[in-house]
Amino acid sequence: MFSLLLVAIIFGSTFVQSTFFPDPKSCNKFYIQEGSSTPILTSCPKALHFNPVKLICEDPSLAKCKAENCDFKAEYIYEPHPCSSGSFVFVARTPQKCEPFKYWNSIQKQCVY
Incomplete structure (x- = not known):
């Protein structure tokens, strides 16, 4: 089983907080935000989905993504x-x-x- 661990980035001795957000419309995409910078859209490796609980890209059966793709009627x-x-x-x-x-x-x- 292959997973990609996402980690915070350290520049010199200064720790920069990384935050990860799922893309609500795509299971294999997510955003990374370093500190207060603008979030950057990123993709998981092919055939993997982003798991917003574990903050990793992993097999879709484990990530259990629920991308918004519905025809909701009010x-x-x-x-x-x-x-x-x-x-x-x-x-x-x-x-x-x-x-x-x-x-x-x-x-x-x-x-x-």
């Missing part, structure tokens, strides 16, 4: 108001986007790096 939901039987709540289910280089964390219920 829905409208009507719910009873929890405090008033004469009222209701109207919710439009429309896709929302995280800020650049962040992704949605379902556990934290927010966009995170």
